[in-house]
Amino acid sequence: MxxxxxxxxxxxxxxxxxxxxxxxxxxxxxxxxxxxxxxxxxxxxxxxxxxxxxxxxxxxxxxxxxxxxxxxxxxxxxxxxxxxxxxxxxxxxxxxxxxxxxxxxxxxxxxxxxxxxxxxxxxxxxxxxxxxxxxxxxxxxxxxxxxxxxxxxxxxxxxxxxxxxxxxxxxxxxxxxxxxxxxxxxxxxxxxxxxxxxxxxxxxxxxxxxIKYPWDLFEVMKELLDNSERSISGEAEIADSAEVKGKVIVEEGAKIFENAVVKGPAYIGEDAVVGNNALIRNYSCIERGTTVGANCEARNTSFQPESSMHSQFVGDSIIGRNTSIGAGTVIANRNFREDGERPEISTDLIGKDYSKETGRNSLGCFIGENVDIGVNSSIMPGVQIGSDSKIGPGTVVKENVENDTTVYSSQEVEKK
CATH class of the missing domain: 3.90.550.10 (Spore Coat Polysaccharide Biosynthesis Protein SpsA; Chain A)
Incomplete structure (x- = not known):
């Protein structure tokens, strides 16, 4: 066969x-x-x-x-x-x-x-x-x-x-x-x-x-983590004050710093870094060479290899390779309530030019490779950001960003 x-x-x-x-x-x-x-x-x-x-x-x-x-x-x-x-x-x-x-x-x-x-x-x-x-x-x-x-x-x-x-x-x-x-x-x-x-x-x-749409990756992460066993490499460095709870895999060369918490199911890849006071939870996969900086919280999120973020919340999102997210940036993953319920989130497919219902009422963003996002930005639910793009500091991103595009908020500075 x-x-x-x-x-x-x-x-x-x-x-x-x-x-x-x-x-x-x-x-x-x-x-x-x-x-x-x-x-x-x-x-x-x-x-x-x-x-x-x-x-x-x-x-x-x-x-x-x-x-x-x-x-x-x-x-x-x-x-x-x-x-x-x-x-x-x-x-x-x-x-x-x-x-x-x-x-x-x-x-x-x-x-x-x-x-x-x-x-x-x-x-x-x-x-x-x-x-x-x-x-x-x-x-x-x-x-x-x-x-x-x-x-x-x-x-x-x-x-x-x-x-x-x-x-x-x-x-x-x-x-x-x-x-x-x-x-x-x-x-x-x-x-x-x-x-x-x-x-x-x-x-x-x-x-x-x-695997058809980007959000299908969440169920794959859940399936693979649910079928895994807890495994902590002897070659990982975990601070005494850090907590690693439940079904967690920590690979060789990973570093988990003081007061960080990793709540399984979760995966920390080779040479990945989890900074001080960070919280990794709910089926998050921090792939090899990724840095999740101090005071970050990641929920049900995949960081592809060599990506990084610093001091913010990210939920229900997929972050592409070699992408850097600046301090204070927030990736929203819920829409306002409608009649007391969180509505299902749709997303405009950047590769198909039409909108698609996702079947999810918690959904962050999907970011391509080699993207730089400045400090204190806000990314709304369901947004897709193409590769090689740049998001300026303090920018609110409400719609898709095409590949190799720079988006920023224009501000006037007055001195008196």
Missing amino acids: KAVILAAGKSSRFKPLSDKRHKALTEVMGKPLIQHTIDALRDTEVEEIIVVQGPEREIEDSGVDADRFVVQEEPKGMGNALQQAEKYLENRFLVLTPYRSKASELYQPMIDKAEENDTETIFVASETENPEKYGILDIENGKVSDIVEKPDLEEAPSNMKAVGMYMLSKDFFNYLNNTQTKEYQYEEALSNQMKDKKASFVEAEEDPNS
């Missing part, structure tokens, strides 16, 4: 975090997302892991330990991406999206289902109340007869959505190669194959996390 991980798309819905690298290389707990999937596959009987990447070859260059890398020269959808690996495949194989940390738990049930139902194609599926967002399975007598892409609720053939993990046979290419190359080529080929040969599905006990 071989496995193909499809990681060649533009990840435009994941911007600004994907401005400079594929979303599969976003780090959680010291590893790129795709490495968590590879690690899970290593715990199965999969004998070779093939990654389909873009022409920049950034997945290969990142050092993830797949067995083979192939290139999709242009972003022409899942079907075309899979075709790039065809010559290396034989018999049955797996197809996965970049983040599938539970792959080892689903592998054997897929094998068993294929043998039980004598079917070549196996979907992983889970229930959904929002069929208009997913590929929905048409199920007849326990077998899958079709997949319908993003149907309206009243037209959905079932409430079971396809999750990004499939078991296919080499015969699938007879259908894929005779289907026009386009966005939904993969799904159309599956539909055509199921007209001749029904498929089966394995229902996931829990809805597997996928």
Whole structure:
């Protein structure tokens, strides 16, 4: 059995975090997302892991330990991406999206289902109340007869959505190669194959996390931290007056200074610094080389490698690599109440030019790479800030900031 991980798309819905690298290389707990999937596959009987990447070859260059890398020269959808690996495949194989940390738990049930139902194609599926967002399975007598892409609720053939993990046979290419190359080529080929040969599905006990939008990273952080064990490196430096409570991972070279508190679940990466009186809590991941300065509070937030902040609150946010946030800056994560309730926060997708409901009533901001934010700034809920941008001191940011843009508040100084 071989496995193909499809990681060649533009990840435009994941911007600004994907401005400079594929979303599969976003780090959680010291590893790129795709490495968590590879690690899970290593715990199965999969004998070779093939990654389909873009022409920049950034997945290969990142050092993830797949067995083979192939290139999709242009972003022409899942079907075309899979075709790039065809010559290396034989018999049955797996197809996965970049983040599938539970792959080892689903592998054997897929094998068993294929043998039980004598079917070549196996979907992983889970229930959904929002069929208009997913590929929905048409199920007849326990077998899958079709997949319908993003149907309206009243037209959905079932409430079971396809999750990004499939078991296919080499015969699938007879259908894929005779289907026009386009966005939904993969799904159309599956539909055509199921007209001749029904498929089966394995229902996931829990809805597997996928990575489509930046806020999806929060559930991944929660999943990985919940499945981890407390671990404090003997090579970390932790002040006697600091408190490290609960399920916390502290990596080699990390420093936690006087009176700081880390309340698990939380992750402190290699060579990260947690300053005096700082508070890290609620599923925060402070990745390698990051500095969280004195008197900071971070709640449910990811700091990507080599980022820093000083003396402020940040909640429910993703901070990109090599980004610096000045003292006194506040990142708001709640809107004003409406009829006594906190409303759901929407965000304008910087990579797609449309607004998207997030399903969350606590949401901070998403900041790209190499961003500098001056002191005493305020960033409103749901704002996205593109890479290589600068926010001047004392600036209130209420809307998205495009890449390589400087935003500041103009002030007049009077002397009398």
